[in-house]
Structure formats: structure tokens, C-alpha cells
Amino acid sequence: MQKVILITGGSSGIGKSIGEYLQKQGYIVYGTSRTPEKITNSLIPLVALDVRDVVSIKQCINQVIEKEGRLDVLINNAGVGITGPLEEIPMEEIKNNFETNLFGPIETMRAVLPQMRKQKSGLIINITSIAGYMGLPFRSVYSSSKGALELITESLRMEVKQFGIEVTNVAPGDFATDIASRRFHAPVLLNSPYKKVYGQQLATINEHVSGGSDPIEMAQGIAKIIKNGNPNVHYKIGAFMQKFSIVLKRILPDKMYEKMLMNHYKL
Incomplete structure (x- = not known):
């Protein structure tokens, strides 16, 4: 029997790559978008x-x-x-951010569990982030929302x-997607005490994403997890x-x- 897969945020970036790859592997795949009628290049x-x-959320789950x-x-x-101070x-x-990165996934999991x-079977894969394992400067909100999802997953599992039912986390590093263009950036305020260092770090953060790994690595990693009947609690996919x-x-x-982090971020 072909497995039926639902990917939230499947119209761009990592989600799109995962969806298209899994479809080629023979799975029945659905992606989601807030405005699917505006997406003209989706293969799923x-x-x-x-x-x-x-x-x-409930309407989407019920439809599938x-x-x-x-x-x-x-x-x-x-x-x-x-990002931002x-x-x-x-x-x-x-x-x-917490509504999207944490509360939304919680509600989606609650909707599929019945x-x-x-x-008497099912697999939930939560895409978190390597940033969720540590507090990073100027990414406190992102790190904490993804870190909270990691712990929610451990408990629900x-x-x-x-x-x-199996539940697992996959924490990606930096991948070359358009997430930087959709990220909320707190503006670099002219009178801000963080102006110089935050302005520098904002450029560095975006460079890391633009120079990130190919999203196909995430797709291949997800495919392996789906084939595994007994997935691990955590997976990390990204640069060494x-x-x-x-x-x-x-x-x-x-x-x-x-101190190591502060040296890395030149703080």
C-alpha cells in the first residue's frame, strides 16, 4: 500500500524539495500553502x-x-x-513566530493523532533546527521556538x-532556500545600541543561508526515516x-x- 504523506509548508524551500522527492519515490504526497491557488509551479x-x-488545520487534515x-x-x-535583538x-x-513554529505544529499533530x-500506525516528523539546540545571538526567538518543538516531540513520542505511532525530530542546518527573504528581520535602528553588531550579523546570517547545503540532502534524509520502522528520537542534517x-x-x-559562539559571531 502506498503511504499517504502530508507536508506542511510544501510549496517552497525544503518542504517543496521533500515533497517532490518523495513523490518520485512512489508515495502519495500532499503539500500545503496558505494560498495554493497562487502556486503555479508545484509538482505535488x-x-x-x-x-x-x-x-x-482540521479542514486540511480532513480533506486528505x-x-x-x-x-x-x-x-x-x-x-x-x-532575527533581531x-x-x-x-x-x-x-x-x-511561536504560533507558526510551535503552536501550529502542536495543533497539526493533535489533528492527525485520532x-x-x-x-494503529503513523509517523510524525517535526522539522526543527540545529539552532534549536543552542541560544544564538540575535536569533533568540527562532532558537527557542525550535528548541521547544524538539522537547515537545520527545514527550509526545x-x-x-x-x-x-512514531514521532521524531529532524534538525537541519543551513540550506540554500529562500527562507531569508521570508524571515522577519527586526530593523537595524539608527539609535540602537545594537546597531553596529546586529547589522553585521544580519548580513552574515543571510550569507550562511545563501551558501547552505542542497535541500535534496534533507529530502533524502527524510526518505530514509520513512523507510525505517523504528526511527531515532533526533536526526541532524547539515554541514559537519x-x-x-x-x-x-x-x-x-x-x-x-x-565564548566560542561569541568569537564565531564576533561579539
């Missing part, structure tokens, strides 16, 4: 979904289940970036094993040093690791 069918809207009769894999990929990021943007329980930074955080004293 797109369903309307705004992860900040519970009604939209009604058409296919089941839902085997949910890939929580929809997310947004955000914590002191200067508008609170409404902080709340929007069907997966009924099937243990709760639903009894129903034959980005993944190694997580190892260093575990073994180095806190202040030494902090």
Missing part, C-alpha cells in the same frame, strides 16, 4: 492550510483523509525565521508509542561543523561554549 497537489488557524482514506506520515515543515523585536512578531490511532557544534555544547563548560 497543494491543500490550503494556515498553521496559525485551528479550523484551517476523505480523499485517501488514511494518513500515514505528517511532516511538520512549515516555519518562519526571525530580543529587546527590539516587536512582541507581536515573537508571538507570530486517525493514526485508528490505523513516549505518549503515543502504545498506539503504534554545524552538527559538531551540538556535540561541543554537550562536552564543553557553559562559559567556554558561550
Whole structure:
């Protein structure tokens, strides 16, 4: 039986690459977009979904289940970036980021669990970030929203094993996508005490994304996880040093690791 897969945020970037790759592997794949009618270059069918809207989430899930009769894999990929000094990021943007990166995935998981329980099988893959393993300067909100999703996944994984449902995290490093153009950037204020250093770091952050790995690596990694009947709790996909930074955080004293990060970001 062909597995039915739903990918949130499947119209661009990593989500689009994953969807197209999995479809070529023979899976039945649906992606989502807030405005699917505006997407003309998608190779996979797109369903309307705004992860900040519970009604939209339920309608999307129900639409896929009604058409296919089941839902085997949910890939929580929809997310947004955000940068800025914590002191200067508008609170409404902080709340929007958590609505998209954390509360949306939680609601989506809650919406698919009844069907997966009924099937006595299912797989949920949450796309987090290597940035979720550490507090990064000027990316405090992004790091914390992704880090929270990592821990939610760990907890949910243990709760639903009894129903034959698997849950796992995949933390990507920097990949060459258009996320930088869609990220919220707190403006570099002329009278800001962070003006010089934040302005420099903003350019560096965008360079890292533009020079990132090919998203096909993520797609191939996700495909391997789907084929694995007993996935790990965590996966990291990206450049060696980005993944190694997580190892260093575990073994180095806190202040030494902090100093290393500050030197890296020239703070």
C-alpha cells in the first residue's frame, strides 16, 4: 500500500524539495500553502492550510483523509525565521513566530493523532533546527521556538508509542532556500545600541543561508526515516561543523561554549 504523506509548508524551500522527492519515490504526497491557488509551479497537489488557524488545520487534515482514506506520515515543515535583538523585536512578531513554529505544529499533530490511532500506525516528523539546540545571538526567538518543538516531540513520542505511532525530530542546518527573504528581520535602528553588531550579523546570517547545503540532502534524509520502522528520537542534517557544534555544547563548560559562539559571531 502506498503511504499517504502530508507536508506542511510544501510549496517552497525544503518542504517543496521533500515533497517532490518523495513523490518520485512512489508515495502519495500532499503539500500545503496558505494560498495554493497562487502556486503555479508545484509538482505535488497543494491543500490550503494556515498553521496559525485551528479550523484551517482540521479542514486540511480532513480533506486528505476523505480523499485517501488514511494518513500515514505528517511532516511538520512549515516555519518562519526571525532575527533581531530580543529587546527590539516587536512582541507581536515573537508571538507570530511561536504560533507558526510551535503552536501550529502542536495543533497539526493533535489533528492527525485520532486517525493514526485508528490505523494503529503513523509517523510524525517535526522539522526543527540545529539552532534549536543552542541560544544564538540575535536569533533568540527562532532558537527557542525550535528548541521547544524538539522537547515537545520527545514527550509526545513516549505518549503515543502504545498506539503504534512514531514521532521524531529532524534538525537541519543551513540550506540554500529562500527562507531569508521570508524571515522577519527586526530593523537595524539608527539609535540602537545594537546597531553596529546586529547589522553585521544580519548580513552574515543571510550569507550562511545563501551558501547552505542542497535541500535534496534533507529530502533524502527524510526518505530514509520513512523507510525505517523504528526511527531515532533526533536526526541532524547539515554541514559537519554545524552538527559538531551540538556535540561541543554537550562536552564543553557553559562559559567556554558561550565564548566560542561569541568569537564565531564576533561579539
